Each structure stands twice: as structure tokens, then as C-alpha cells.
Amino acid sequence: xxxxxxxxxxxxxxxxxxxxxxxxxxxxxxxxxxxxxxxxxxxxxxxxxxxxxxxxxxxxxxxxxxxxx
Numbered sequence: 001x002x003x004x005x006x007x008x009x010x011x012x013x014x015x016x017x018x019x020x021x022x023x024x025x026x027x028x029x030x031x032x033x034x035x036x037x038x039x040x041x042x043x044x045x046x047x048x049x050x051x052x053x054x055x056x057x058x059x060x061x062x063x064x065x066x067x068x069x
Contacts, residue, residue: 013052019064023052 006014006024014024029044037043059067 015052017059019059019062019067021056021062023056025052026050026055 002016002018004015006016006022011022011024014022016022026049027046028048028050029046032043032045036045
């Protein structure tokens with residue numbers, strides 16, 4: 001599973017690192033006002049996509065004792 005890319009409804013551009021952490025893109029969103037919303041599920045506006053390698057701390061910073069670098 002660690003070698004397979006993860007692209008599903010929850011995570012885009014995801015993968016599992018050697019330390020077991022799943023890294024994937026994150027989103028910065030803004031809640032829409034009721035006037036801006038066009039339907040029941042139209043709640044957020046995506047302002048930015050943060051790549052997984054920037055959203056999560058690196059393995060070097062993590063300090064996992066099971067991973068040697």
C-alpha cells in the first residue's frame with residue numbers, strides 16, 4: 001500500500017511515507033455566506049491548494065525512531 005498513489009474523495013495526490021503518515025494535498029477554504037451559496041452543499045470556496053509536502057512536516061522533523069535516514 002505504501003507504493004500505491006491515493007486519489008479518492010478524501011485525498012488527492014496522496015501517498016504513505018516510510019514513517020506511516022499519509023501525506024496529501026490540503027485546502028484553504030472560506031465559508032460562503034447564505035447569499036453566495038447556490039444549494040444545500042455549496043458551502044465553501046477553495047482559496048488555495050497546499051501540496052502535501054508543504055502541509056505536513058518532513059520525516060526529518062518528525063523524529064520517528066522506526067525510520068532511519
